[in-house]
Amino acid sequence: MKRLSNLLIKTTLLMSFILAGAAATASADEWSVDRNKSTLGFEVENNGKSVTGTFGTWNAKIVFDKEELDKAKIQATVITGSVTTDDSQVGGAITSQQWLDISGYPEAIFRVDNVVPAGGDLYEAGGILELKGIKIAVFLPFTLTIEGDTAHAVGEANILRNEFKIGDGVPDSTVSDKVVVTLDLYASR
Template sequence: MKKLLIALSVAAAAMTATVANAADYVVDTKGAHASINFKVKHLGYSWLTGRFNTFEGKFDWDKAKPAAADIEIKIDTTSIDSNHAERDKHLRSKDFLAVDKYPTATFKSTSYKPTGDGKGELSGEFNLRGVTKTITFPVSQIGEGDDPWGGYRAGFTGTTTIMLKDYNMDGYLGNLPVELELNVEGVRQ
């Protein structure tokens, strides 16, 4: 009986250690330490840039097990902001995001492949305008560690390119590539 109790105690301690080392993070959007930005060429002469002001997300990260990394992001497409009210109205219309019908876009990772030096390739399902496609982000870790408020944070950045036509935006701009940039800083829970 004593051996059984010792074995159960060791198992319980191991499980507690696993839970204590859990690496669940919430993306810090309240402190504005995260952003989802985009840029697209305007007539081939300059860059039109913008962002989504409202989004939320969470991720799992353990530097000892980077291949187990996981992230989920939910974007409020009505919050698109290109710093031009009339253009934003057009971007929200059926010609582009069709926010009346598709008010959210989502990204859910399916794999993370570490490539060394804090870098890796994050793949997942991106749903925009009712269409889901697999996309891949080359990702770099910016850093991680204790913050001044007693918490622990980790931050990453990644950029990928999508084509508008792949998400049923077939108009005269459908063949334009759009660069998406995801910057996340998460607070460990």
């Protein structure tokens, strides 16, 4: 249980996941993300207030067959400068060098190399999130439903911003270390 908690904590911003095993099917087809319906976002506590944000530019390459999970390959790429938030103060700072450093690290990448069934429509994806040049293992549980050629995945992962040097030096009492990354992904084959 402690190991599972640690894996959940090490999950991130993004992504990512992000992205995660979003589209599954009975054949190892490649799935295309429907950008008009899909969202990748996050939530964090800032001075006791919940702040949410989204990334406007991201995509995922998904090869997924629920009958052959050992062959699943997912890579999500997020353009960090496409971030927007519901708080203008946070929105003005989040792209700076202290936070996401979009000049030095314009992309965040989540690579999934392990997907396992967790019962019913629930799956668990494990991979590596690269953010601000730092690579950390991330665990992303998600639900997946497939109807015909359309897949819908919803997932949520927790990451620790301090592990990625995001907001380096800002105390947890001001901005929580825990960031919840949210994924609502639609894809088609």
